[in-house]
Amino acid sequence: MDVLEKEKLKPGKLSDLKPGLKAIVYKIEGSPLFKKRISELGFIYGTEVKVIKKAPLQNPLEYEILGYRISLRKEDAAKIKIVSHKVANLLPKTNPGASITNASRTKASDISSKKINVALIGNPNTGKTTLFNHASGSREKVGNYAGVTIDVSNGKYKYKDFVFNIADLPGIYALTEYSPEELYVRQHLLQSDTDVIINIADASNLERNLYLTMQLADMNYKVVLALNMYDELELKNWTIDCKKLSALLGIPVIPTMADKGKGIEDLFKTVLEQHQGKSNQLQLKSVHYGDEIEKSIGTISQNIDQNPEFKQYHSSRFLSVRFLEGDEELLKQFIKEKTHHEISSILSQELGRLENILPDDPDTFMIQRRYAFIQDTISQCVNKNIHPVSKKWNWDRAFTHPIWGIPIFILFIWLSFEATFNLGAYPMDWIDSGISALSDGLKQILNDGPFKDLLIDGIIGGIGGVIIFLPNILILFCCLSIMEDTGYMARAAFIMDRLMSKIGLHGKAFIPLIMGFGCNVPAMMSTRTIENRRDRLKTLFMIPFMSCSARLPVYILFIGAFFSQHQSSILLAVYSIGILMALGVGIFFNKSTVVINRVPFIMELPPYRIPTLKNTAIHIWQKASQYLRKMGTTILYASIIIWALGYFPQDVNYSKDYTTLISNAENNTALSEQTKADLILELELSKAEEHLEKSYIGQLGHWMSPILYPLGFDWKMGVSIITGMAAKEIVVSSMGVLYHADLEADENSVSLIEKIKNRTYKDGPRAGEKIFSPLIVFSFMIFILIYFPCVAVIAALKKEAGWFRAISTAVFTTMAAWFVSLYIYHVGSFLMG
Secondary structure (H helix, E strand, C coil): CHHHHHCCCCCEEHHHCCCCCEEEEEEECCCHHHHHHHHHCCCCCCCEEEEEEECCCCCCEEEEECCEEEEECHHHHCCEEEECHHHHCCCCCCCCCCEEECCCCCCCCCCCCCEEEEEEEECCCCCHHHHHHHHHCCCCCCCCCCCCCCCCEEEEEEECCEEEEEEECCCCCCCCCCCHHHHHHHHHHHHCCCCEEEEEEECCCHHHHHHHHHHHHHCCCEEEEEEECHHHHHHCCCEECHHHHHHHHCCCEEECEHHHCECHHHHHHHHHHHHCCCCCCCCCEEECCCHHHHHHHHHHHHHHHCCHHHHCCCCHHHHHHHHHCCCHHHHHHHHHHHCCCHHHHHHHHHHHHHHHHCCCCHHHHHHHHHHHHHHHHHHHHEECCCCCCCCCCCCHHHHCCCCCHHHHHHHHHHHHHHHHHHCCHHHHHHHHHHHHHHHHHHHHHCCCCHHHHHHHHHHHHHHHHHHCCHHHHHHHHHHHHHHHHHCHHHHHHHHHHHHHHCCCCCHHHHHHHHHCCCCHHHHHHHHHHCCCHHHHHHHHHHHHHCCCHHHHHHHHHHHHHHCCCCHHHHHHHHHHHHHHHHHHHHHHHHHHCCCCCCCCCEEECCCCCCCCHHHHHHHHHHHHHHHHHHHHHHHHHHHHHHHHHHHCCCCCCCCCCHHHHHHHHHHCCCCCHHHHHHHHHHHHHHHHHHHHHHCHHHHHHHHHHHHHHHHCCCHHHHHHHHHCCCCCHHHHHHHHHHCHHHHHCCCCCCCHHHHHHHCECCCCCCCCCECCCHHHHHHHHHHHHHCCCCHHHHHHHHHHHCHHHHHHHHHHHHHHHHHHHHHHHHHHHHHCC
16 A cells, blocks of 8 residues: 555546456455455455456446456445556565475374265366266256355266265355355265365466365365366366376376366376375375464464374364354354363454454465465466467357347247257157047046046046147256356346345345246255355245246136237246246335345356256256156146046036936937937036036035136136145146046047137036136136145245245245236226227
8 A cells, every 4th residue: 555655546436447458456345244255256456456347237347357257236346446567566566475384183083994975065166067077977057156055966987996985065156155055065065075186177267276275274174176077177278297196186087078078087096096095195285374364374273283182083274263263153163062161261362363464454464375376286287278268259248239239148048948849749649649648548448437537537637738848948948058068047146136236135046036047946955055144045035926837827828728829928038027926026125125244246157158958858857857847747647536536426416317318319210310429428417527527526616616716717627726736737637637638528628728728617607608718718727837836845935935935936926816817807807899
């Protein structure tokens, strides 16, 4: 600051820097939380930052720093003070941090054991889960954006006589208390019996990735560094001297290409050597934070080491560093578990001493030391730009364009829906024909009776009505998977951030909402990556309004029957209403709650990557297997129950003596054969309809009629709504069972679509009217969109937010569905005369 005052200069704001220009970071202002987080991501004194572009709505902005791209809002970028390169040359330089040799890990592992516990740890989007899948043979979901892994996944890898128990942990930038996943990973390391850590880093972006490596070094774990995506580094014409990097860090370094399965065997061979202590020539290095800070670390570590029981499980150096960096969560846990209250007073003394000596806060100073050590290390072993690299087309010019960015996003969604209908129509027809042939064949060979009715009307009618939509679901899921794997999903969050900010959220919350189009359950789990609890809860309440793939069979059924000329547009309208409802919920919560310590919008924009056929196939197979498992369990059981409730009781009191009427018709010689057949068929259908209405399920449906009548729904639709609470696909299977009596009414009406198009009321005030009309169908689809999320979603919501919020959501969504459908039906009826 003295230099700037002497030269009568003032630092500028990063938010004022125009796209395409570069500057040097001078100082970070704002809350301690913001300062720490933004510093850990590389915005430290003396670092160059470049403005790439603004989002289509002019906020947030994309910046490039330390070789990667990150998004910040204007109000957050304004807290980062910058100077020009010319002024930066006048400022004092930072000194690289020297390295020191750490002692071995305090908790010894059994090196003779044939089972080795391995933890995969790394930054988001470095290919951790891809490596995990290749090593363990698992099929965990991977994606080209942060937050795909939201829990620990366990697998095994066998090498010779050894078994590696692998734990794939969520991607993190640092071992801090900033986000739930960072707390989760840190707690896993502190409490688990991990023998070796595989630290996975993006080979082409070591400057950012090695920050986490330096924190792991403080924990005194046995570490192996995997330089993943090494082929991308080679495409940039860069080289890394792995042996020299290994010597500088004090840990083995292995290049890998997880997507191709290369380097994995060498990696685990090295893990074995590290576990058995065969890499003793390498001495683990840690950053030297300066004499004064190291003195404080020693004082605090001495106090921690006085308890041998605690020392057995934790690294006293790591705890001391975290305490000096102001990690309140870890300090509270330590004091609570071990009752070392005296450490608080020692820590206060050391922090007070350091504040009078250091030029900056201890945590900021330590972050700068880590990056200084990293930069010095990289300068010695990474060789960049040996040959000029040919320029490639910048896809962001179109996908995040100020004018075309949002229309292109809407176009992609519309094209996904178009492919869902048009491409899915062919396999849908094939499956439908196969089911009809199966049903007809069984009718010919089975004897009449309950078993035949159960098999054909219940099981085949229920499951068959749902399974034909499997191709449509897989096509939509494939489209979403491609957008995720290419990195476009992160761009969607970037361009939508301005709109999300209106409801108090940032673009990062947009990804769980988009994931809700696939399934609401993993979408709710992915909210764990949202740092602020208030924002996390708000996103949880919004997700049920995002139309999951389980609702898609309902839409396809009715849109195919009543909106064949505008299928994609109607489907887009239904999804849009769900999005608007979700935004309305967000706005309501934003207005009714007070924002405290708003979390800054910070999100990495990964490079574009070509989706691999294997990953896409894994995504599709996971969805198909999930759908088929639901067919064989939930939908099968529901179909049998619905059939049984409609089949019994058998001895109902009919309003007419159908047996006599049918007999009279058969013996009536005055009628022509065709007229006689039509009359008999009409009597049989009337009898079947009356039996269904007086069955148990008919009684349930008529009990609901007063509630559903104002919406234009008949009692069978009410039954489908109730059964759909278990799983939304059951709405279609229920209709397949309930409307199966119409199968013989027309030899050409072999599909459920034809049945619902022609179904009419037999009696009552609407006698002769068709049960389904375009208006009623649209109202019904919106009801299915909004009302009670399935049981699995309520269970997930209970796990994430508690029973009260889960039950409240179930009640609120159902009430909202009733009122919205009521409005659509009556306003639509008025407008249509």
